[in-house]
Amino acid sequence: MTASQTGKTRTIRTDYLARVEGEGAxxxxxxxxxxxxxxxxxxxxxRFFEALLRGRSFTExxxxxxRICGICPxxxxxxxxxxxxxxxxxxxxxxxxxxxxxxxxxxxWIESHALHIYLLHxxxxxxxxxxxxxxxxxPELAQRGLQLKQAGNALMxxxxxxxIHPINVRVGGFYRxxxxxxxxxxxxxxxxxxxxxxxxxxxVAGLEFPEVERDVELVALRDPGGAYPIDLGRxxxxxxxxxxxxxxxxxxxxxxxxxxxxxxxxxxxxxxxxTGPLARFTLARESLWPLAREAATEAGLTGTxxxxxxxxxxxxxxxxxxxxxxxxxxxxxxxxxxxxxxxAPRAGxxxxxxxxxxxxxxxxxxxxxxxxxxxxxxVPPTSQNQRAVEEDLRAVVQAHVELGDDELRAVCxxxxxxxxxxxxxxxxxxxxTVERD
Amino acid sequence: MIVGLGNELRGDDxxxxxxxxxxxxxxxxxxxxxxxxxxxxxxxxxxxxxxxAGATLVLDAARxxxxxxxxxRFDASSGPLAGGARGAGTGHAIALAAxxxxxxxxxxxxxxxxxxxxxxxxxxxxxxxxxAVAGGLDRFVDAAERELAAxxxxx
Numbered sequence: 001m002t003a004s005q006t007g008k009t010r011t012i013r014t015d016y017l018a019r020v021e022g023e024g025a026x027x028x029x030x031x032x033x034x035x036x037x038x039x040x041x042x043x044x045x046x047r048f049f050e051a052l053l054r055g056r057s058f059t060e061x062x063x064x065x066x067r068i069c070g071i072c073p074x075x076x077x078x079x080x081x082x083x084x085x086x087x088x089x090x091x092x093x094x095x096x097x098x099x100x101x102x103x104x105x106x107x108x109w110i111e112s113h114a115l116h117i118y119l120l121h122x123x124x125x126x127x128x129x130x131x132x133x134x135x136x137x138x139p140e141l142a143q144r145g146l147q148l149k150q151a152g153n154a155l156m157x158x159x160x161x162x163x164i165h166p167i168n169v170r171v172g173g174f175y176r177x178x179x180x181x182x183x184x185x186x187x188x189x190x191x192x193x194x195x196x197x198x199x200x201x202x203x204v205a206g207l208e209f210p211e212v213e214r215d216v217e218l219v220a221l222r223d224p225g226g227a228y229p230i231d232l233g234r235x236x237x238x239x240x241x242x243x244x245x246x247x248x249x250x251x252x253x254x255x256x257x258x259x260x261x262x263x264x265x266x267x268x269x270x271x272x273x274x275t276g277p278l279a280r281f282t283l284a285r286e287s288l289w290p291l292a293r294e295a296a297t298e299a300g301l302t303g304t305x306x307x308x309x310x311x312x313x314x315x316x317x318x319x320x321x322x323x324x325x326x327x328x329x330x331x332x333x334x335x336x337x338x339x340x341x342x343x344a345p346r347a348g349x350x351x352x353x354x355x356x357x358x359x360x361x362x363x364x365x366x367x368x369x370x371x372x373x374x375x376x377x378x379v380p381p382t383s384q385n386q387r388a389v390e391e392d393l394r395a396v397v398q399a400h401v402e403l404g405d406d407e408l409r410a411v412c413x414x415x416x417x418x419x420x421x422x423x424x425x426x427x428x429x430x431x432x433t434v435e436r437d
Numbered sequence: 438m439i440v441g442l443g444n445e446l447r448g449d450d451x452x453x454x455x456x457x458x459x460x461x462x463x464x465x466x467x468x469x470x471x472x473x474x475x476x477x478x479x480x481x482x483x484x485x486x487x488x489x490a491g492a493t494l495v496l497d498a499a500r501x502x503x504x505x506x507x508x509x510r511f512d513a514s515s516g517p518l519a520g521g522a523r524g525a526g527t528g529h530a531i532a533l534a535a536x537x538x539x540x541x542x543x544x545x546x547x548x549x550x551x552x553x554x555x556x557x558x559x560x561x562x563x564x565x566x567x568x569a570v571a572g573g574l575d576r577f578v579d580a581a582e583r584e585l586a587a588x589x590x591x592x
Contacts (some may be wrong), residue, residue, distance in 0.1 A: 131539070132535060135543055137541055139542065139544075143543060146484060146543075149481050151554045152480075153482065164479065
């Protein structure tokens, strides 16, 4: 349909959106040239993880919650163990166990970001239906993406025990610390990955981006030691928020919307917020190491980045940061005397938040004196970002109302993929419907 | 190379892994030097595994609508499996059919790649093997052994 049909209802629907994780649908209804309704409907069935954790031992959380997601299991493990350690009065904010956790997390960032940049998002920018078609015309590009992802996989395998749903994480640290030789064996691959990541930033910087600026409140962690936000920190925002993780529920709420199986997050004052790469970069650009910071500057990212379509550049910059940090952590690595510290249960409440590749992931647990879980709360980034994604869609549709249905659908799907939603995490996710009045 | 794929926590989905293990036990008698791998089936990991590989036999479970327990044969060297490229990055995993197509366009597909699959019935988390697949496993392994012999004689 075209702009000449102004004044009529226009509906565009996609029943199942590709290249996002999980099952969801999008519905957009246009009334003349105005966007009347936008719904991101997550219809994948709820999985009830919070309920099934009740009654389990506090030591089981990293292994149970890792199963929520195959691409960001480390985020679940890290948020959960930090929450349990806080409940038990243990802080592992620095030292070799923290370094090893950060190294594992770098593996997840590399793996997840490479997957999203190359396999899920790049086909949108280059005009291919999928990665295989893209790979047919650009084999070197595809190989680079796969090799980057494989470097992340390798790091996950060596530190985490396996690349999907790692099994080496425990409350208090790790079951086994890798040897120096095991980690050093990854150096060549990671150094090549760092080069690939550098090339990736240059490549994505040259893509074409729709001109969209979103004025949403950006929320990320701030690392107290000045590191780029990954594994711990206070919650800060572009709106001036600066609170400990334990204050999450005072500042944010989750609410049910009738058309979705995932809860939607919002600021307690009613505002919409966004977590993830744009938020991290905008709030912590100065924490990037020189290589990543210079690459970002060369790519045209200075100060803030509020164009969701440019999240692909930020992901590339973060991949470079993760590769650079991983190399440095391995070069400095000395195996700890013990891979874990004892964590004795006590009755209490603990909170943990870390930065999953697609945004902040918050966990809260209440346990009794024997460490049995009484209550669990898990707030994944896709739930938190759902409202911001709907508002993005509204802005994108309004800016592209003259497009025909197929082109509009494509740009809408791309707008959703800007946020690398993980519907499986939010309870899983996508179908797209656009109606025009 | 033999690659058994699947997830043993999902009933019949683990049939490829079970078949690979049984085939591994039979290998010494056949005197065929052959690597046997067990794999989740995650696509980019398969591409990594296939780098430099010779003739490859992939053992998996399938859901095609055939009667449960049926052993199916696909010659991936000569064309795409059903589903083909569509499964590449539809979510956060690359399916086997898509991994094969990706390997093909990137010239990473082993020179001869045969997929043998047993039609499954139960794939839910926590399921046991269905009677049809449990009963058909020996036939599946026998077929795999014959396929291996054919691959070795050609390679």
